[in-house]
Amino acid sequence: MYSNGMQKKTIVIIGAGVAGLSAGIYAEQHGLHAILLEKNPSVGGMCTGWYRKGYYLDGCIHWLTGTKEGTLLHRMWKNLGAIDKQEDIMYLDSWGTYEYQGQKVTMWRDLDRAEREWKELSPVDSKMIHKFFNMVRDFAKVELPLDLPIPMMSLPRLLKLGLNVLSVWPSYLLSMRISCEQFAAKFKNPAIRFALTKCQVGDGNLFSMIYSYSTVVIGDGGVPRGGSKPMVERMKDKFIALGGTLKLNANVESVIIRDDAARGVKLNNGQVIEGDAVVSCLDTNYTLKKLLRDQYRFPAFERRFKKPELHTSPSCVYLCFSVKNDKNLPVPYSFDVEPFDVGGISINHLTIRSYSYDDTFTRNDRTVLTVLIDQSNKEYPFWKRLSKDRSQYLKYKNFVAEQVMNRIKEHLPSMDDIELLDVSTPYTFNHYVNSSNGVYMSFTFTPWASMFAHSGKLKGLKDFYLSGQWLQGPGGLPIAMTQGKFAIQRICKKEKLSFVFEPLRKSKKA
Ligand SMILES: Cc1cc2nc3c(=O)[nH]c(=O)nc-3n(C[C@H](O)[C@H](O)[C@H](O)COP(=O)(O)OP(=O)(O)OC[C@H]3O[C@@H](n4cnc5c(N)ncnc54)[C@H](O)[C@@H]3O)c2cc1C
Numbered sequence: 001m002y003s004n005g006m007q008k009k010t011i012v013i014i015g016a017g018v019a020g021l022s023a024g025i026y027a028e029q030h031g032l033h034a035i036l037l038e039k040n041p042s043v044g045g046m047c048t049g050w051y052r053k054g055y056y057l058d059g060c061i062h063w064l065t066g067t068k069e070g071t072l073l074h075r076m077w078k079n080l081g082a083i084d085k086q087e088d089i090m091y092l093d094s095w096g097t098y099e100y101q102g103q104k105v106t107m108w109r110d111l112d113r114a115e116r117e118w119k120e121l122s123p124v125d126s127k128m129i130h131k132f133f134n135m136v137r138d139f140a141k142v143e144l145p146l147d148l149p150i151p152m153m154s155l156p157r158l159l160k161l162g163l164n165v166l167s168v169w170p171s172y173l174l175s176m177r178i179s180c181e182q183f184a185a186k187f188k189n190p191a192i193r194f195a196l197t198k199c200q201v202g203d204g205n206l207f208s209m210i211y212s213y214s215t216v217v218i219g220d221g222g223v224p225r226g227g228s229k230p231m232v233e234r235m236k237d238k239f240i241a242l243g244g245t246l247k248l249n250a251n252v253e254s255v256i257i258r259d260d261a262a263r264g265v266k267l268n269n270g271q272v273i274e275g276d277a278v279v280s281c282l283d284t285n286y287t288l289k290k291l292l293r294d295q296y297r298f299p300a301f302e303r304r305f306k307k308p309e310l311h312t313s314p315s316c317v318y319l320c321f322s323v324k325n326d327k328n329l330p331v332p333y334s335f336d337v338e339p340f341d342v343g344g345i346s347i348n349h350l351t352i353r354s355y356s357y358d359d360t361f362t363r364n365d366r367t368v369l370t371v372l373i374d375q376s377n378k379e380y381p382f383w384k385r386l387s388k389d390r391s392q393y394l395k396y397k398n399f400v401a402e403q404v405m406n407r408i409k410e411h412l413p414s415m416d417d418i419e420l421l422d423v424s425t426p427y428t429f430n431h432y433v434n435s436s437n438g439v440y441m442s443f444t445f446t447p448w449a450s451m452f453a454h455s456g457k458l459k460g461l462k463d464f465y466l467s468g469q470w471l472q473g474p475g476g477l478p479i480a481m482t483q484g485k486f487a488i489q490r491i492c493k494k495e496k497l498s499f500v501f502e503p504l505r506k507s508k509k510a
Contacts, residue, residue: 008031009276010034010275011033011034011035011275011279011491012265012275012277013027013034013037013278013281014037014252014281014291015038015045015281016037016043016044016246016248017045017047017281017433017480018044018047018082018484019467019469019480020036020043020281020467020468021044021080021232021235022235022484022485023036023279023467023484023487023488024036024239024244024246025080025081025238025239025244026488026489027488028242028243029079030488030492030500031497032492032495033244033245034239035247035273036239036244036245036247037247037250037252037267037273038246039250039252040249040432044228044229044232045282045433046432047059047061047228047232047480048229049227049228050422052320052421055320055361055366055368057368057421057422058229059228059424060477061227061228061477062332063215064222064223064224064231064478065144065215065221065476065477066220066478067223067224068220068222072144073146073481074220076146076147077481080238080481081234081238082224082232088224089224089225090223090358092109092216092223092357093109094106095108095109095212095216096195096330096333098198098334099191099335100193100194100195100335100336101336103190105117105121105189105191105192106330107195107199111136111137111217114133115129115130118133121189121191122189122192124189125188125192129192132196134171135171135174135175135210136210136213136217137214138171139171139210140215140218141167142165142211143164144478145157146482148486149486172207175205175207175210176205177205177447178205178206179203179206179446180196180197180199180204180206180209181197183206184196194349196209198334198351199213199334201314201316201372201374202312202314202376202444204446205445205447208444208474227358227361250267250271251267251269252266252267252268253265253267253290254291255291256274260460262275262461262463263463264278265278276463277465277491278465279464279465279467280466280468281483281487282434282468283436283468284298284466284468285301285470286434286436287466288301289436290434292458292461296458296460297458298458300452300454301470304449305436308380308437309378311443311449312378312444313376313377313443313475314374314375314376314441314444315375315376315379315438315439316372316373316375316440317373317375317425317426318371318423318425319370319404320370320420320422320423321371321408321418321420322363322367322368322369322418322419323354323366323367323369323419324417325365326414329352329356331356331357332351332352333352333353333354334350334351335349335350337410340403340407342373342375343379343382344379344382345374345375347374350408352369352371353369354368355367355368355369368421371404373404375426375438376439377438377439379426380426380438383427383430383438384427384438387427393425400423405418405420426438441475441476442471442472442475442479443473443474443475445474451473452473453471453472453473454466454471454472456471456486457490467486467487468484
């Protein structure tokens with residue numbers, strides 16, 4: 001209830017992934033009441049973890065952008081309860097070690113050390129190595145403008161942003177229109193070429209690779225202790241403590257529309273949940289096709305979505321194992337292997353990630369080790385077909401696991417007692433969170449596909465807001481979180497409720 005006696009507006013939020021949790025918390029902090037609906041029995045969506053054979057497995061965070069104190073993103077994660085104590089953020093020494101035919105290259109967080117080692121390994125590449133590390137240093141200076149949607153930014157804020165981008169403009173231009181493969185081809189040393197092409201999943205351009213590396217370098221890409229699940233549980237607790245209503249096992253079937261405005265949702269058990277506005281924080285294609293019955297168009301999104309060959313989004317086969325805990329193993333660690341086929345793609349390297357850095361994942365003398373094998377929206381038809389025959393699907397998962405285990409044992413004979421714990425596929429992601437093509441992030445930045453951000457409003461439908469990682473490439477946790485916030489900022493603007501960036505105090509109108 002507002003001080004003027006008016007009832008708080010109720011916002012129905014579909015999907016309790018990171019975007020939905022963020023929207024829910026920001027709504028409650030700004031004089032709105034949020035009802036958060038989640039189809040699964042727990043929150044988090046793709047940001048999750050689970051148990052197998054007594055081991056705790058993490059299904060998401062390899063690095064979380066926004067772990068550096070003082071950054072905009074860090075303040076937001078703190079506000080949401082996602083980051084609790086700074087001592088609980090762990091920083092790995094490197095962004096990975098890459099071994100090709102016996103030669104090792106490490107992307108150390110210490111850039112001077114990395115540059116020195118790379119030059120020692122390949123003096124002939126010195127000039128290009130220097131160029132590469134200078135670009136990483138450049139991007140380390142840029143902070144993503146995720147506090148406000150760009151159209152809502154003040155002129156001074158926009159000018160500051162422009163100057164920030166201008167200061168790294170040459171590096172930006174150089175890296176946007178080139179793929180990692182094209183850039184790597186400029187180096188003579190094969191291990192450096194291997195590192196530059198394998199350090200990032202999918203078809204991402206040089207910009208997205210360097211940007212990710214730079215966040216890790218400046219300490220803005222750490223991992224919260226315990227990983228993904230405890231982080232979303234903290235967000236859930238914050239949401240509930242603020243007065244939000246959470247309904248689990250609430251599978252939304254459709255959006256209720258009256259007089260061209262969204263007025264609530266209907267669940268698949270027939271229950272109706274009324275509200276003054278609806279925010280959809282799940283897969284955009286699923287929202288348009290299923291929840292809105294294909295009645296509204298979103299051309300900027302659909303153009304991309306219908307052309308997977310041009311607009312790729314990453315997916316994977318995600319394998320979890322237990323192995324003897326070896327603290328000397330680099331994390332993560334990539335090496336070339338005898339090629340094998342997964343979903344029609346020839347896999348010629350493995351990146352293994354041992355969780356030895358966090359004792360949440362260890363049991364006695366063993367720890368969890370994961371392998372993420374690249375797939376994308378392009379391979380989804382294969383997985384969809386395969387999933388129709390359960391026994392073939394399970395057989396294929398075991399086949400992939402066998403191929404991977406054999407290659408790990410071949411490369412690292414000390415891992416001869418590696419044990420399979422679990423295998424997730426693009427079909428798992430589709431099934432679990434309704435991700436249309438089984439992908440786990442939005443559209444990748446490629447040399448041929450530009451950046452994309454959308455307001456989340458659909459023509460002809462009032463009080464309905466799209467949100468989640470699909471509204472801004474390339475997706476991921478920071479984008480999901482900020483898009484959840486942006487939806488509430490847009491609602492506050494419409495309802496004339498003031499939005500305070502860090503809601504230490506309540507909205508003036510509440
Ligand atoms: C293996 C893996 C590794 C990753 N690593 C990283 C990483 O290191 N760093 C990073 O930033 N990101 C990473 N990601 C990506 C990250 O997990 C996603 O970008 C992010 O979680 C997306 O959040 P979201 O809220 O937009 O969507 P989602 O997580 O998909 O949330 C949507 C929610 O809506 C629910 N839902 C769907 N349909 C309905 C319905 N009809 N009714 C009710 N609820 C519904 C779903 O169950 C889900 O909870 C990784 C993902 C995977 C799978």
